[in-house]
Every structure is written in structure tokens, then in C-alpha cells.
Amino acid sequence: MMLHFGEVFVHLVPIILDARGQCPTQCRCPSSYVANCASLALSKVPTDRFGRHVQNLDISDKVLVSLDETSLRDIGVVSLVQVNASRNLINDIHEEAFLGQSKLQAVDLSSNSLTYIEPKAFMRNPSLERLSLSNNKLLTLPEGGPFLYSKSLRVLELSNCDLSHIPPDTFQKLPNLQELQISHNKIGMLYNVQGVEHLTALDVSHNYLRGLDSDIFTASPKLIHLNLSFNKLSALNVTMMPQLAKAISTADLSGNPWVCDCVMFNTVYAWCRNKSVDLGLVCSSPPKFKDKPWTVYENAGCDDGENTDFADLVETVTIVDGNLSLRSHDNYAQQTMPDSVPIPMQGQQVTSNLNYFHISIGLVAVLLCLLTAAGVVWYRLRSLTLRRTGPACSDVEMCHLSSNNT
Ligand SMILES: *[C@@H]1O[C@H](CO)[C@@H](O)[C@H](O)[C@H]1NC(C)=O
Numbered sequence: 016m017m018l019h020f021g022e023v024f025v026h027l028v029p030i031i032l033d034a035r036g037q038c039p040t041q042c043r044c045p046s047s048y049v050a051n052c053a054s055l056a057l058s059k060v061p062t063d064r065f066g067r068h069v070q071n072l073d074i075s076d077k078v079l080v081s082l083d084e085t086s087l088r089d090i091g092v093v094s095l096v097q098v099n100a101s102r103n104l105i106n107d108i109h110e111e112a113f114l115g116q117s118k119l120q121a122v123d124l125s126s127n128s129l130t131y132i133e134p135k136a137f138m139r140n141p142s143l144e145r146l147s148l149s150n151n152k153l154l155t156l157p158e159g160g161p162f163l164y165s166k167s168l169r170v171l172e173l174s175n176c177d178l179s180h181i182p183p184d185t186f187q188k189l190p191n192l193q194e195l196q197i198s199h200n201k202i203g204m205l206y207n208v209q210g211v212e213h214l215t216a217l218d219v220s221h222n223y224l225r226g227l228d229s230d231i232f233t234a235s236p237k238l239i240h241l242n243l244s245f246n247k248l249s250a251l252n253v254t255m256m257p258q259l260a261k262a263i264s265t266a267d268l269s270g271n272p273w274v275c276d277c278v279m280f281n282t283v284y285a286w287c288r289n290k291s292v293d294l295g296l297v298c299s300s301p302p303k304f305k306d307k308p309w310t311v312y313e314n315a316g317c318d319d320g321e322n323t324d325f326a327d328l329v330e331t332v333t334i335v336d337g338n339l340s341l342r343s344h345d346n347y348a349q350q351t352m353p354d355s356v357p358i359p360m361q362g363q364q365v366t367s368n369l370n371y372f373h374i375s376i377g378l379v380a381v382l383l384c385l386l387t388a389a390g391v392v393w394y395r396l397r398s399l400t401l402r403r404t405g406p407a408c409s410d411v412e413m414c415h416l417s418s419n420n421t
């Protein structure tokens with residue numbers, strides 16, 4: 016019963032204070048807990064004091080140009096739970112901007128002009144769980160040091176920040192980080208990201224990823240939601256399949272230029288078929304599989320197109336007027352390679368390569384003949400000249416002696 020009285024008391028106090036009416040004139044305060052000052056086109060945080068019990072402060076949309084160490088203290092808000100300061104022109108976050116806000120749980124700083132955040136700015140906000148920094152295109156992550164210190168932060172949004180890589184120590188001091196959104200950036204490689212062992216959800220969609228390093232699974236063994244859509248991934252390494260398969264019910268691998276070649280067929284596809292897992296990949300090459308789901312392997316088998324090495328399958332190759340004609344070994348299936356295939360491009364190429372070879376040999380021969388002829392002519396001319404001027408010298412020393420004598 017005592018507990019109940021306590022609760023009632025806590026809820027009553029703000030109502031009594033609210034009756035005194037502490038809400039800046041420019042803001043709307045539907046209750047003592049909420050102050051909505053969005054879109055007021057102010058130049059800084061309203062200077063009027065807010066009620067002490069404001070928990071949910073909306074100062075988004077062209078309200079603020081700065082958030083320095085005294086901004087929030089100056090307006091008397093001491094028990095903030097949520098702050099929305101998105102769509103402002105804030106450049107940097109001072110180390111003490113959120114000092115003393117021990118109940119602060121969620122901060123939205125998206126769509127600002129942030130270039131730098133003091134890494135310890137949220138270190139003394141023990142309740143902080145969510146931080147959005149998305150759409151800050153000038154933001155830089157420190158090289159060789161943590162980006163932020165927070166023991167409690169659970170969700171971090173860094174989408175649309177023009178990031179091109181994630182330095183290894185970036186998330187090292189965020190031991191409770193569970194959800195990381197880094198979509199719509201320019202990240203080409205995601206490796207060596209340390210200190211994210213509690214990460215369960217990672218959104219890297221719309222980046223420039225060309226490869227996926229298995230380090231990401233080693234660093235984040237609990238990863239179960241993985242969005243890799245709209246990157247430049249063309250192949251997967253079969254060694255990471257067991258880990259990738261754990262996330263597969265929620266993994267999004269769409270919008271990548273998957274190469275459905277025989278390597279993929281013999282490794283990743285074989286693994287998946289064996290385990291009845293479908294990654295749902297859509298092929299972008301070879302051309303005949305373009306835009307088809309990779310299950311096309313099931314009927315068509317694999318085909319490396321031009322890269323196929325026919326050398327040990329084929330006995331004779333003849334080219335007649337641009338038609339490549341193959342005579343295959345008996346055990347090489349007829350239906351996969353018809354005897355005569357019209358491939359004008361390749362046929363001509365082979366023919367012209369042969370022509371180049373012959374022409375080169377001819378040219379070398381002509382050159383050799385010319386050199387020999389020149390040598391003979393030179394020798395004749397020399398001996399003629401020597402016969403006119405004096406005795407030919409058999410070696411340099413003798414000539415030297417004879418010229419000294421004269
Ligand atoms: C913050 O405000 C903006 C617009 O003013 C809104 O779009 C956004 O959803 C708000 N953020 C949160 C976390 O409520």
C-alpha cells in the first residue's frame with residue numbers, strides 16, 4: 016500500500032506544478048511532461064524556463080542552430096527522457112550538452128549539420144538507449160578511437176551520413192549496442208568492426224559492399240537480422256554459410272549483382288541445397304541467367320559461359336567462316352554443346368589471332384634477312400675502305416701501334 020501512495024504522489028506533483036503554468040509562450044505543452052516547440056524558427060533554445068518535469072522535449076525543425084553545454088540547463092529541463100532536435104543546423108555536440116540528464120533515453124539529432132560529436136558527450140547519461148544521427152552528411156568518425164562512449168546505448172542510427180568506411184574502434188565503447196543502422200552510406204568493406212558482441216540487427220543496405228568478411232560474424236555472434244540489400248555483392252564465401260544461415264530468415268540479400276557461375280553452384284548453392292536453405296538470390300550474370308532466381312540452377316545446371324574451359328573436353332576445333340565446330344570426346348554430353356555453334360565474334364577473333372601470328376613470324380624473318388644483308392654490305396664496304404687507306408689491322412693494339420709509328 017505504501018508503494019501505491021508513493022506512486023500517486025509522484026504523479027500528483029507535476030500536475031500541481033503544471034497548474035502554475037510553466038511553458039514557454041512559443042511552445043505547446045499538452046501536459047507537464049510534454050513540450051512541443053517544433054517548427055518555431057527560433058535561433059536558439061527558448062530562453063523561457065520550462066516546467067521542471069518536462070520529459071519529452073521537441074525542439075525539431077528549424078528551431079536551433081546550436082546545442083552547447085548550457086543550452087538545456089539554461090531552460091531548466093532536468094529530467095528529460097526524450098529530446099527531438101532533428102532538422103536543425105546543429106554543428107557539434109559539446110561534451111556537457113546533455114550533462115545531468117540522468118533519465119535521458121532517446122535523442123534524435125538526425126538531419127542536422129553535425130561534423131563532430133564529442134565522444135564523451137553521452138557518457139554520463141546512464142539511461143540512454145536510442146540515438147539517431149542519421150542524415151548528417153558531414154559527420155566524420157574518428158580514426159583510431161571510439162566514436163562514442165555509452166554503456167547503455169542499444170540503438171544507433173547512422174544512415175545517410177556519407178560514411179565511406181567504419182574505423183575498427185568506432186563502436187568499441189558501446190558494449191550494449193544491439194541495433195545498428197548504417198544504410199545509405201558509401202561503405203565498401205565491413206571488416207574488423209570490434210566490440211559489437213551484442214549486436215542482433217545490422218542494416219547495411221544501400222552501400223557499396225563488394226565483399227562480406229566473416230569477421231563481422233565473429234565480432235557479432237548474436238547477429239540475427241542482417242540487411243545487405245542493394246550493395247555490390249557478387250559472391251559469397253561458403254565458409255561463412257553456417258553463420259549467414261542463422262540470420263537467413265530475416266536476411267535481405269536482394270538488389271545485389273550475384274554471379275550465378277559454377278563456383279557459386281558448387282559451393283554456396285550446393286551447401287544451401289543440402290541444408291534446404293534458400294537465400295533467394297537473383298542472378299545478374301551469366302547473361303542467360305540474368306534476372307532469374309538462382310533456383311534456375313536446378314533445371315539448367317551451371318554455366319560459366321565464355322569462361323568455361325573446354326580444353327580437355329574437346330578433341331578438335333575447326334573454324335569455317337566464323338562457325339566454331341567442335342568434335343567432343345564421347346563422354347561429353349552432346350546436348351550441352353552442339354557440334355557446330357555459330358559464334359561469329361569468337362570465330363573471327365580466333366582467325367585473326369592466327370593471322371597475326373603468321374604475319375609476326377613473316378615480319379621477324381624479313382627483319383633477320385635485312386640485318387644479315389646489312390651486315391654483309393657493311394663488312395664489304397669496310398674492307399674496301401681499309402684497302403684504300405692502308406693495311407687492315409687484325410686487332411686494336413696493332414692498329415694503335417702502327418698509327419703511333421707514322
Ligand atoms: C523528430 O521530429 C521530426 C520532425 O520534426 C520527426 O520527423 C521525427 O519522427 C521525430 N523523431 C522522433 C524520434 O520522434
Ligand SMILES: *[C@@H]1O[C@H](CO)[C@@H](O)[C@H](O)[C@H]1NC(C)=O
Nearest residue numbers: 198220221242244265266267
Ligand atoms: C532492407 O533494407 C531495404 C532498404 O533499405 C528495405 O526496403 C527492406 O525492407 C529491408 N529488409 C528487411 C528484411 O528489413
Ligand SMILES: *[C@@H]1O[C@H](CO)[C@@H](O)[C@H](O)[C@H]1NC(C)=O
Nearest residue numbers: 228229230251252253254255
Ligand atoms: C573464404 O573465407 C576463408 C576464411 O575466412 C578464407 O580463408 C578464404 O580465403 C575465403 N575464400 C575466398 C574465395 O575468398
Ligand SMILES: *[C@@H]1O[C@H](CO)[C@@H](O)[C@H](O)[C@H]1NC(C)=O
Nearest residue numbers: 281282285286287288289290
Ligand atoms: C550434404 O550433407 C551430408 C550430410 O548431412 C554430407 O555428408 C555431404 O557432404 C553434404 N554435401 C555437400 C555438398 O555439402
Ligand SMILES: *[C@@H]1O[C@H](CO)[C@@H](O)[C@H](O)[C@H]1NC(C)=O
Nearest residue numbers: 335336337338339355356357
Ligand atoms: C554456320 O552456321 C550457320 C547456323 O548454324 C549456318 O546457317 C551456316 O551455313 C554455317 N556456315 C558454314 C560455313 O558452315
